[in-house]
Amino acid sequence: MTGENHASARAKARRIFDRDAGTIEASAYVDPEIYQLELDSVFKRCWLFLAHETQIPKAGDFLSTYMGEDPVVVVRQKDGGVKAFLNQCRHRGMRLCRSDAGQARNFSCIYHGWVYDLGGELINVPLEEHAYGKVDHKAWSARAVPRIARYKGLIFGCWDENAPEFTDYLGDAAFYLDILLDRSPAGTEAIGGIHKWVIPCNWKFAAEQFASDSYHAMFAHLSAVAVTIPGGSYAGSDGGDGRQYSSDRGHGTGFMLDAGRRELLSAFVGPEVGRYAMEEGMASAVDRLGHVRGQRMHAQHMTVFPNFSFLPSVNTVRVWHPKGPNEIEVWAWSLVEADASDEVKEAYRVGGLRSFSASGIFEQEDGENWVEIQRVLQSPTARDTLFHVGMGMGKSRKDDPDFPGEVGWIFSEHAARGFYAQWQRLLTEPEAPVIPAAADKEAGHDA
Amino acid sequence: MMLEVKDDLAQMLLHYRIERFFYGEAALLDDRRYPEWLALFAPDIRYVMPLRTTRTGRDLKHEFGGPKDSAMFDEDHASLDMRVRKFASGTNWAEDPPSRTRHFITNLRVDGETDEGIAVRTAFLVYRNRLERQTEIFAGERQDVLRPHEGGFRIARRRILLDQSTLLTSSLSFFI
Numbered sequence: 070m071t072g073e074n075h076a077s078a079r080a081k082a083r084r085i086f087d088r089d090a091g092t093i094e095a096s097a098y099v100d101p102e103i104y105q106l107e108l109d110s111v112f113k114r115c116w117l118f119l120a121h122e123t124q125i126p127k128a129g130d131f132l133s134t135y136m137g138e139d140p141v142v143v144v145r146q147k148d149g150g151v152k153a154f155l156n157q158c159r160h161r162g163m164r165l166c167r168s169d170a171g172q173a174r175n176f177s178c179i180y181h182g183w184v185y186d187l188g189g190e191l192i193n194v195p196l197e198e199h200a201y202g203k204v205d206h207k208a209w210s211a212r213a214v215p216r217i218a219r220y221k222g223l224i225f226g227c228w229d230e231n232a233p234e235f236t237d238y239l240g241d242a243a244f245y246l247d248i249l250l251d252r253s254p255a256g257t258e259a260i261g262g263i264h265k266w267v268i269p270c271n272w273k274f275a276a277e278q279f280a281s282d283s284y285h286a287m288f289a290h291l292s293a294v295a296v297t298i299p300g301g302s303y304a305g306s307d308g309g310d311g312r313q314y315s316s317d318r319g320h321g322t323g324f325m326l327d328a329g330r331r332e333l334l335s336a337f338v339g340p341e342v343g344r345y346a347m348e349e350g351m352a353s354a355v356d357r358l359g360h361v362r363g364q365r366m367h368a369q370h371m372t373v374f375p376n377f378s379f380l381p382s383v384n385t386v387r388v389w390h391p392k393g394p395n396e397i398e399v400w401a402w403s404l405v406e407a408d409a410s411d412e413v414k415e416a417y418r419v420g421g422l423r424s425f426s427a428s429g430i431f432e433q434e435d436g437e438n439w440v441e442i443q444r445v446l447q448s449p450t451a452r453d454t455l456f457h458v459g460m461g462m463g464k465s466r467k468d469d470p471d472f473p474g475e476v477g478w479i480f481s482e483h484a485a486r487g488f489y490a491q492w493q494r495l496l497t498e499p500e501a502p503v504i505p506a507a508a509d510k511e512a513g514h515d516a
Numbered sequence: 517m518m519l520e521v522k523d524d525l526a527q528m529l530l531h532y533r534i535e536r537f538f539y540g541e542a543a544l545l546d547d548r549r550y551p552e553w554l555a556l557f558a559p560d561i562r563y564v565m566p567l568r569t570t571r572t573g574r575d576l577k578h579e580f581g582g583p584k585d586s587a588m589f590d591e592d593h594a595s596l597d598m599r600v601r602k603f604a605s606g607t608n609w610a611e612d613p614p615s616r617t618r619h620f621i622t623n624l625r626v627d628g629e630t631d632e633g634i635a636v637r638t639a640f641l642v643y644r645n646r647l648e649r650q651t652e653i654f655a656g657e658r659q660d661v662l663r664p665h666e667g668g669f670r671i672a673r674r675r676i677l678l679d680q681s682t683l684l685t686s687s688l689s690f691f692i
């Protein structure tokens with residue numbers, strides 16, 4: 070795809086993850102060749118999150134963000150559409166847009182003054198006639214993100230012209246994503262402000278955890294639980310009831326069922342949100358999503374492959390932007406039902422930042438774990454050590470009456486195995502479609 | 517002439533008292549005496565560290581997040597108390613082993629008195645080192661409102677303007 074020779078990295082990727090054994094070699098998280106291969110084979114082929122519609126509401130509103138390591142500008146067009154393009158001037162490569170966000174009429178490069186319109190098309194070249202004669206404006210426009218998808222308030226982009234439709238890319242994961250986006254007929258809006266912070270760890274630790282790891286919460290987050298839940302514990306010694314879902318496309322989610330809904334949400338985001346989720350929020354959610362999704366599921370975490378993660382009901386949303394094999398930037402923000410009262414929105418605003426942000430009492434420990442893992446991985450012996458990713462092997466099934474996809478008990482790692490299976494497939498089979506052809510066989514792997 | 521000297525002396529005394537208060541506060545943080553630190557805040561404290569973005573000069577009015585936006589901190593007394601209790605939980609992994617911090621509070625300016633108390637600005641430099649070699653330095657401005665209390669002060673408002681947009685640490689598990 071890029072002409073780069075990834076042969077040695079592909080061979081490593083084939084070997085590193087063994088789904089049948091439930092093992093992954095630690096080099097997956099630190100090897101620079103693997104990382105370069107990921108940028109080409111994962112981040113240039115998959116759908117990546119760009120923005121919430123309400124973060125760029127008016128024509129000319131823009132947001133600077135990243136797709137993998139590619140800096141892009143996402144811009145609201147005059148016709149209400151959305152375009153995105155690489156944040157790079159085609160003359161000598163200067164960064165075109167140097168604000169995190171704002172309002173623009175066009176984008177002019179500060180180096181020699183080439184000007185691009187809101188869609189990234191070149192519209193003015195200083196001294197063009199005298200210096201060049203003619204510059205083909207179309208051909209020298211900023212590199213457009215060829216595919217844009219808008220899904221229930223979210224905007225995604227993909228570098229691959231031949232990528233599947235976004236809804237096909239989601240597959241049955243849409244059932245689970247909709248719990249974040251579709252609980253109210255009014256849809257959602259983003260609370261202002263994006264938290265951005267740096268964690269020196271590999272992006273897959275974060276993405277995998279949000280796909281597949283409810284298991285860590287009862288130990289890693291003990292201190293937050295201790296100060297937010299009277300009695301300081303929420304699960305019985307048997308772990309309680311819940312499910313985990315794995316997708317053949319790499320997406321994953323886990324969630325609890327029934328007991329503890331109000332208590333947990335109150336602990337995470339505060340009592341006003343706990344009340345809202347049991348009363349007016351639940352009424353409309355049940356109406357739109359049905360009893361199981363609207364009322365029974367809670368404490369849900371999810372990753373849409375590769376690096377878009379969120380907690381429905383808690384409503385924190387984030388991208389784990391890769392910055393080399395050893396570092397990520399977390400970009401996190403909250404959304405809220407557009408028709409919620411001002412009190413509920415305010416409760417989500419403060420509750421979200423106090424629990425899930427760089428200062429969040431729940432989030433702090435996640436960073437601590439990933440940072441220390443990554444530090445240990447600087448050791449050559451640590452790097453070729455095998456990690457255990459075998460929880461719940463053979464226990465998930467595809468015929469759950471309530472939940473689509475491959476589903477098992479919440480305390481499992483079949484979603485992690487699904488995540489790494491897709492990761493491995495993309496890394497080792499560059500010509501194969503992003504959606505596995507033999508979907509049934511692969512998705513039923515653990516079953 | 518006499519009057520001016522008297523004013524200056526009064527100003528010096530006020531500065532001296534405020535400085536002593538802030539040095540004491542810094543020591544409580546650096547010595548990890550969080551419950552005593554919390555006692556310096558008024559019950560109606562509003563403690564905010566807004567998010568900050570990179571903007572061009574003509575758009576600087578949007579540099580800091582507003583009251584309806586999320587923030588790095590937006591705390592009342594109860595939520596500060598929650599954070600303080602987290603330190604004492606025995607399972608506060610993000611700060612156990614604890615960070616080594618040093619708070620430098622300087623460039624004190626007294627902006628005047630309001631209904632709420634004395635408006636004060638200081639610059640801070642916070643050095644943080646933890647575990648084997650993780651080291652971070654944070655600089656910025658504190659905008660405080662101090663309320664006279666039992667011969668000293670209580671912090672009634674605190675707004676912290678951090679000189680970073682992308683936060684260069686893996687967690688804000690300590691106080692600035």
Ligand code: FES
Pocket residue numbers: 158159160161162163178179180181182183
């Ligand atoms: S690099 Fe942009 S105009 Fe020259």
Ligand SMILES: [Fe+2]
Pocket residue numbers: 285286289290431432435
């Ligand atoms: Fe966590």
